[in-house]
């Protein structure tokens with residue numbers, strides 16, 4: 504099953520909650536947010552039913568995300584209900600130390616932790632909470648349970664651009680593969696400007712000589728190897744987007760399907776699910792949406808001469824589904 508640009512649907516990101524225990528400057532910079540009504544949130548059984556409809560149309564990889572997914576009670580229960588070739592979790596790590604073992608035992612394969620700084624003071628400024636210690640404990644626990652993990656760092660000029668080497672050596676010390684992510688103008692990034700983006704080429708300049716590795720496939724990160732053998736990635740969504748290989752769909756915690764991070768409209772799957780549609784009918788809906796898909800949001804944004812944040816604060820207040828923390832990053 505291909506979309507209008509010939510791309511298959513192979514991976515799904517499922518946001519299990521729009522709530523978060525951090526307020527990262529690039530994602531949730533405002534003082535107040537309007538949350539999805541609780542009654543709209545899918546139960547774990549409902550998520551599992553939709554997930555198997557996605558599996559039926561070709562999805563092989565599923566990633567749990569949010570908001571902060573570990574805020575949702577007993578996430579391990581959901582993990583037990585999901586059967587995928589690759590089952591991963593993206594988390595800010597704060598609640599990971601207490602849950603890593605149970606999640607692995609429930610069948611989770613891989614963990615990615617977001618880590619933008621190793622300095623407590625900077626963490627507090629960037630995320631507006633004093634939680635670096637818990638994040639580092641979460642990373643240690645993930646390493647113990649899973650052997651290895653990924654770390655994602657959003658790089659912002661004037662914020663953490665001076666820490667790239669320290670982050671790399673920390674990643675080496677915990678057996679993690681680090682990925683530098685360009686600051687994107689998407690969702691709640693209302694403070695975004697071009698000047699604050701440290702581009703892929705600037706990141707490479709700072710890191711020093713690195714050899715590109717082949718075999719990227721549909722993965723968002725380009726991978727590189729340092730002379731000492733350490734491998735790291737760069738996700739250049741802003742300056743070198745990769746929409747032509749994008750095989751990803753997103754499902755929000757209230758059951759809306761989005762076919763692009765920049766899509767302004769989604770398709771509600773909750774109502775047909777709650778109305779009792781069969782697995783085959785739900786799969787048919789997903790198939791119809793995917794076959795009509797022509798999104799290439801980041802590439803279109805990159806062509807713009809003048810670029811500010813993608814959506815205004817007024818639009819975000821009006822429509823929380825446009826938020827990154829709602830659609831799951």
Ligand code: SAM
Pocket residue numbers: 523529530568569570571572593594595615616617655656657684685686687688689692827828831832
């Ligand atoms: N709360 C979890 C976390 O932070 O890992 C999962 C959800 S979060 C929305 C998923 C990812 O989106 C994080 O790695 C975060 O760094 C990334 N993200 C959010 N806003 C971004 C932006 N404006 N530019 C680039 N990445 C962003």
Ligand code: SF4
Pocket residue numbers: 523524525526527530531569570571595617828
């Ligand atoms: Fe930060 Fe993730 Fe929370 Fe966004 S959802 S504020 S990126 S921890």
Ligand code: SF4
Pocket residue numbers: 744745746747749750751762763764765798799800801802
């Ligand atoms: Fe995929 Fe949209 Fe991101 Fe392009 S902008 S890589 S189409 S999610």
